Amino acid sequence: MRTSRxxxxxxxxxxxxxxxxxxxxxxxxxxxxxxxxxxxxxxxxVRGSHATASCxxxxxxxxxxxxxxxxxxxxDPDMDGRSVEVGPAQHVRLADxxxxxxxxxxxxxx
Numbered sequence: 001m002r003t004s005r006x007x008x009x010x011x012x013x014x015x016x017x018x019x020x021x022x023x024x025x026x027x028x029x030x031x032x033x034x035x036x037x038x039x040x041x042x043x044x045x046v047r048g049s050h051a052t053a054s055c056x057x058x059x060x061x062x063x064x065x066x067x068x069x070x071x072x073x074x075x076d077p078d079m080d081g082r083s084v085e086v087g088p089a090q091h092v093r094l095a096d097x098x099x100x101x102x103x104x105x106x107x108x109x110x
Contacts (some may be wrong), residue, residue, distance in 0.1 A: 039063055040086045042107040051105035053094040057086040064110040071098035083110060 040057035042065060053067045067081040079096045086092050094107070 039109045040065055040092075044105050044107055046102045046105055049100055049102060050095065050097045051102055053105070053107045054091070055086055055094070055107065056091045057088060060088050062087050065092065065094065066108050066110070067094040067096050067105065068108060069096045069098060069105045070103045072101035072103040073099070076100055 038059050038061050040055040040059075040063040042053050042055040044051065044053045044067075046052075051067065051069045053065070055063075055065045057063050063086045064083045065086055066083040067079075069079040069081075071078055076099045079098070081094055081096045084092050084094060096105075
């Protein structure tokens with residue numbers, strides 16, 4: 001009877017160890033398969049009627065960024081800045097403005 005308990009305990013331990021190994025391999029392969037974002041990391045801030053974006057590209061590929069500004073007043077035209085190329089390990093700063101207040105500002109990637 002004692003032998004069967006030892007065998008059962010050994011089988012249980014082997015099953016748990018096997019399950020942990022399969023689970024860790026699955027999570028490692030899922031992390032490796034997940035695509036990295038290929039866009040520059042950008043921060044945007046607004047001060048009064050001025051909008052500024054700061055972008056850094058940590059990737060080996062070139063990214064094109066563009067600052068968009070939506071003005072708060074109906075008579076104030078919205079602005080779409082020029083598209084700028086951000087190479088690998090490069091930093092760019094984009095700026096634009098409205099006559100009065102800014103409703104929102106954002107950066108698009110191409």
